[in-house]
Amino acid sequence: MTHQSRRPPVWVGRPSCQKPVTAAQPGHRSACRSPSRLTPYPCRMGASSMVLGFTMVTLTACTGPEDGSSHAASQHWTGEIDTLANGRVVVQNEGEGIWSSVGGWRVVEELRVGDAMGSGPDSFGEVVSFAVDERGQMLVLDGLASALQVFDASGGHVRTVGREGEGPGEFMTPAHISIGPERHLWIVDPGNSRISVFGVDGEHLESHRIPTPFTTLPWRGGFDRMSRYYVPTVAFRPEFHSRLVRFDMDLSPLDTLIIPTDPIARGNFRWVDNGREHDRLIPFQGRFVWRLSSQGTLWTLLTDTYQVVELGADGDTLRVIGVESDLVEVGEEERRQVLADLEPLVAAGARVDFSRLPREQPPVRSFFLSDDGHIWVEKVMPGSDLAESTFDILDPMGRYLGSLELPFRLAPFPVPIVREDLLYGVVRDANEVDFLIRARVDRR
Numbered sequence: 001m002t003h004q005s006r007r008p009p010v011w012v013g014r015p016s017c018q019k020p021v022t023a024a025q026p027g028h029r030s031a032c033r034s035p036s037r038l039t040p041y042p043c044r045m046g047a048s049s050m051v052l053g054f055t056m057v058t059l060t061a062c063t064g065p066e067d068g069s070s071h072a073a074s075q076h077w078t079g080e081i082d083t084l085a086n087g088r089v090v091v092q093n094e095g096e097g098i099w100s101s102v103g104g105w106r107v108v109e110e111l112r113v114g115d116a117m118g119s120g121p122d123s124f125g126e127v128v129s130f131a132v133d134e135r136g137q138m139l140v141l142d143g144l145a146s147a148l149q150v151f152d153a154s155g156g157h158v159r160t161v162g163r164e165g166e167g168p169g170e171f172m173t174p175a176h177i178s179i180g181p182e183r184h185l186w187i188v189d190p191g192n193s194r195i196s197v198f199g200v201d202g203e204h205l206e207s208h209r210i211p212t213p214f215t216t217l218p219w220r221g222g223f224d225r226m227s228r229y230y231v232p233t234v235a236f237r238p239e240f241h242s243r244l245v246r247f248d249m250d251l252s253p254l255d256t257l258i259i260p261t262d263p264i265a266r267g268n269f270r271w272v273d274n275g276r277e278h279d280r281l282i283p284f285q286g287r288f289v290w291r292l293s294s295q296g297t298l299w300t301l302l303t304d305t306y307q308v309v310e311l312g313a314d315g316d317t318l319r320v321i322g323v324e325s326d327l328v329e330v331g332e333e334e335r336r337q338v339l340a341d342l343e344p345l346v347a348a349g350a351r352v353d354f355s356r357l358p359r360e361q362p363p364v365r366s367f368f369l370s371d372d373g374h375i376w377v378e379k380v381m382p383g384s385d386l387a388e389s390t391f392d393i394l395d396p397m398g399r400y401l402g403s404l405e406l407p408f409r410l411a412p413f414p415v416p417i418v419r420e421d422l423l424y425g426v427v428r429d430a431n432e433v434d435f436l437i438r439a440r441v442d443r444r
Contacts, residue, residue: 108442114433121149129177244257257315307320321394366412376416389410391404
């Protein structure tokens with residue numbers, strides 16, 4: 001089949017079909033950091049956050065066999081955990097991780113679903129979202145084909161759900177799939193301004209209008225473990241900002257979570273083309289990445305300083321995790337590739353000051369959370385083979401375990417899933433063809 005180019009991230013507006021949801025009022029903002037090395041992070045502070053005292057905790061407890069560590073190994077962890085008087089936990093990792101003394105995990109690919117040359121249901125145009133049910137069935141949402149493909153645990157095709165169109169159970173621009181209560185499948189379709197709900201057998205049950213005035217893509221909402229449904233959207237007053245509106249199962253609004261913004265002003269290349277102003281972020285800068293957890297909290301990563309933060313639904317900071325790490329030198333091949341990518345901008349009239357290209361880049365680029373609370377942080381590896389990914393693994397407390405090299409390169413989006421000892425994610429070949437992989441995580 002012919003593989004079309006991918007759609008860039010966009011936001012889609014339409015008239016609101018439900019009464020507006022009042023955004024949570026912003027609280028006091030201050031700098032949250034450990035008493036020593038963590039970089040200041042702008043975040044909302046609750047009233048109790050003004051207490052300045054803290055308690056230092058020396059960690060010697062066993063992390064459990066799932067971390068590949070023992071009681072003796074955990075004693076080799078060289079970081080610090082500070083518990084502030086307001087309950088916030090600050091974790092500072094230094095030196096080598098726990099695995100340096102006990103050995104680490106390894107990942108072995110078990111299954112790859114996809115066909116680069118065929119035209120069947122496993123020949124994906126663009127995997128925009130996927131889910132895995134309790135039976136191990138893999139539900140793959142193909143944005144270009146406007147259909148959901150269901151595969152069993154062995155990779156065999158089970159059924160196709162939906163097709164392109166505007167009728168009940170049809171899709172125009174399917175963007176996300178979530179498994180909701182009663183194992184029903186909730187599929188977001190901004191093109192039809194609705195959420196379609198299907199039964200476990202693929203039968204269309206009902207549709208709901210997307211209950212917010214604007215829809216953001218990529219879609220980063222879904223259900224939490226309490227069966228509350230989150231819809232990402234944007235607001236323009238008092239100023240432009242992103243937020244998550246939280247609903248109950250009947251899509252009645254409960255409250256609103258304000259998504260924090262990048263605390264660092266990033267540099268841009270700017271130019272005018274046909275009377276319109278354009279800008280593009282300067283490559284090799286840091287990024288600000290956020291994820292919604294299954295507990296209904298927000299996690300963020302500031303790649304410049306390698307700082308991970310957990311925020312409660314009210315905006316209060318619950319946990320700050322820092323990992324000691326150096327910037328990574330930009331390789332000559334990376335630099336040449338970026339210069340080649342910028343040539344069309346120069347041809348279009350952009351005034352590109354190449355001296356603004358950094359010589360160093362952040363140590364990490366993205367992250368995701370496993371179902372059991374481990375934090376997988378993708379590393380930037382100097383001169384690394386683009387066919388592989390390397391992740392730092394932090395345990396649920398935020399302690400650095402060690403680095404884990406994968407035998408393939410995971411796409412950062414759709415966000416990978418780690419459930420029990422299985423890793424699911426999307427990989428793309430040299431022709432940008434998508435495959436869904438399942439790999440076993442051997443926690444030795």
